[in-house]
Amino acid sequence: MPTVPSSPTPAAARLRHRRNARTLTPGQLANFRKAITAAQGINDDRGYQAWAGIHGLPLPIFCTHNSPLFLPWHRAYLYFFEKALQDRVPGVTLPWWNWTMRHDEGIPKAYTVAKDPQGEPNPLRSSPIQPAGRDPGGPARTNRQPGRDGAPPLPTLAQVKDVLELTDFMDFQTQAEDLHNGVHVSVGGTMGSVGSSAYDPLFWAHHAMIDRIWRLWQLKHPGSGPPASLLNRALAPFPMTVRDTLDMDSLGYDYAVTTAATAGTA
Template identity: 55%
Template structure:
């Protein structure tokens, strides 16, 4: 179930790979969409709204210590781990996927195609938008953009708030930080820019995780941490926090350090220009 303990049985199985959202096979995308659709249909603690609500409203359990602190990367890694597990409970072939939002020079960047596809009335795209918990909307009244707090489903306003997506050069610069805290701070700053660039629900912390693109964005952040770790084998959060838990998850900072121990890794694609070496 949900936010319980790490599942050692699954961890012992072969590694599963998270892939670039724009390079999914038809089968990988179908599994992901199916899992999102099924999770979005559940209103209990196995469902999409429950997980989205952990990040901000209506269950702001994690967000206070998950942003602007050394817990930023570990907390979100735990969050993705348990959310991905909830997705795989709905469709066992589903895996989180990352949005490579780095913009090549001279371009404005774009949302990954699977998350931007319109879908049809009969078959709405579960990666485009999701319902916002009515309780979150009630609690969030008066917070931030009133159009966001009032909307029953998530929406985006890409590129309208005046903040560009991070460039490849900015990502490379963040990855070159030699110290964990320096890296964490740099990557969190780029992460904030992506939230603002997407706009709508993504630009408001209490609602951000209801937008399906949130998960692809944070999977990219988690992947950058993994790439940084491969470059900096000894680099880790301060020793004083390694055995701290990451509420509401029954996982400690130390338990987030090795993604392969959590049963996953990131697929290397030749098109991903972040070179590790």
């Protein structure tokens, strides 16, 4: 179990911005790759394998799907994983994959090219999967199968806009999770497995997009949120409750151009 800080960073911390994976500067992309590579090189509970293992395998499976905690739990997960990356490279943030854009390209090139500009293997393309993190008989590295026969198309901007119109948090969350499921299935391979999906570096970019959609929804429906009965629910194994995930100022991050753009324009 990775060691997590005892409490979220206080409000005074500087606000950091997550960015669109397709518009990272070469320096931002290089820093993010450096952080992932550094995390991959650590074999204790600060390392990539340990963080990926929280979601699904090895057991216990902590992630919450089909649950009222889906969005808050994954927000906490990304928050602490991003902190772990910032321990490797100060200031890095998780990019998001806006899967409503560039359906012709599909997965952003940052995540698909074989080599980085220095000719080193691209750590965002695939990751090892520790033996206990594999599905029975599953592969030792992550893989993807987008565009295979039967792969559903990625969600569209119109679908995201419809979901953002929903005024009730639980309705919104359920439909956002449905869109999210479709992306996992569309990518296929490791991303199609709850047990192993978090080992694929693309997982974090996909979930950052889901988290961003929640942020856009929060801005659109300022008086709405999870029902009071959920606010004190704990988000194990993280030292956060649902309430702790609601205020971006206290979390210390936001999405670049969030307030100016809809989900489709960045």
